[in-house]
Amino acid sequence: MLPVYISHPDCLKHSMGDQHPECPERLGAVNDMLLIKGLLDFMQPMDAPLATEKQLAQAHASLYIHELAAQSPKEGTVQVDPDTSMNPYTYQAALRAAGAAVLATDVVLTKGAGTAFCNVRPPGHHAEYNAAGGFCFFNNVAVGIRHALNVHGLERVALVDFDVHHGNGSEDILHDDERVLMCSIFEDKLYPFCGNVPRGPNMVNVALPARSGSEPLRQAVLEKWIPALDQFRPQLIFISAGFDGHRDDDMGNLGLVEADYAWITKQIVAVAQRHCQGRIVSCLEGGYVMSSLARSAAAHVKVLLGMDD
Numbered sequence: 001m002l003p004v005y006i007s008h009p010d011c012l013k014h015s016m017g018d019q020h021p022e023c024p025e026r027l028g029a030v031n032d033m034l035l036i037k038g039l040l041d042f043m044q045p046m047d048a049p050l051a052t053e054k055q056l057a058q059a060h061a062s063l064y065i066h067e068l069a070a071q072s073p074k075e076g077t078v079q080v081d082p083d084t085s086m087n088p089y090t091y092q093a094a095l096r097a098a099g100a101a102v103l104a105t106d107v108v109l110t111k112g113a114g115t116a117f118c119n120v121r122p123p124g125h126h127a128e129y130n131a132a133g134g135f136c137f138f139n140n141v142a143v144g145i146r147h148a149l150n151v152h153g154l155e156r157v158a159l160v161d162f163d164v165h166h167g168n169g170s171e172d173i174l175h176d177d178e179r180v181l182m183c184s185i186f187e188d189k190l191y192p193f194c195g196n197v198p199r200g201p202n203m204v205n206v207a208l209p210a211r212s213g214s215e216p217l218r219q220a221v222l223e224k225w226i227p228a229l230d231q232f233r234p235q236l237i238f239i240s241a242g243f244d245g246h247r248d249d250d251m252g253n254l255g256l257v258e259a260d261y262a263w264i265t266k267q268i269v270a271v272a273q274r275h276c277q278g279r280i281v282s283c284l285e286g287g288y289v290m291s292s293l294a295r296s297a298a299a300h301v302k303v304l305l306g307m308d309d
């Protein structure tokens with residue numbers, strides 16, 4: 001089976017207001033660039049299913065899931081945190097985004113798809129076991145990871161997160177789960193203002209100072225991430241693919257460029273080829289300037305498809 005591209009029109013209906021950076025246009029920007037670059041010709045498109053309550057409950061408290069569903073407005077918007085709100089379509093979109101990670105896991109593990117890219121929103125890595133926040137409602141990658149472990153019976157799954165913000169939600173859910181290794185690189189002293197002190201032995205957190213640029217990132221990947229990943233020997237790798245560390249994106253100040261996203265993806269692909277037949281599930285997280293988001297996501301997907309040379 002070809003590498004898989006998963007998305008859903010429902011993900012476009014969730015909106016947090018016309019001025020909000022986490023906007024529906026993000027998905028179109030990514031989709032258009034993958035199309036223009038010819039990358040979608042080499043991918044199998046699939047619609048994201050709705051995650052089931054049982055699947056969500058692998059990563060979230062049942063009470064939280066019920067409360068979020070109950071908060072879903074019939075009209076207008078409901079504020080969940082200062083930056084995060086629900087419209088009448090948000091809950092359905094969140095179910096699709098988490099369902100994408102579940103489907104991606106299934107096709108990569110059982111259909112030989114190799115890699116899967118989920119072009120979905122809302123993003124997930126700030127969603128905690130018990131709480132929405134930071135534009136996130138369900139932790140898509142954590143739901144996928146627990147599905148891989150609990151349903152497919154894998155024993156070791158890695159998560160790498162290169163969004164400019166620390167994946168505090170993923171750490172909240174996955175810390176001290178010894179079946180999981182989480183590697184996160186993020187900008188220090190930026191939302192969500194944590195991650196400097198890892199919450200468990202299975203966390204490899206690297207905080208980089210603002211305006212670090214490419215070299216410290218690459219050095220940290222080679223010195224901190226890769227040895228930990230090689231020692232862990234993952235059977236499947238998830239990527240929290242956030243592109244808001246790009247120098248054109250004012251959400252963060254790491255000063256990265258497309259070549260950095262291609263390079264870091266190449267390192268992850270090499271780990272996957274060494275340990276798990278190249279199996280990778282990548283889910284979109286941040287990235288808020290349409291042009292740099294689209295170019296960076298395309299650079300990332302191109303490497304996932306093995307077309308970077």
Ligand SMILES: [Zn+2]
Pocket residue numbers: 163164165242244285286287
């Ligand atoms: Zn981010």
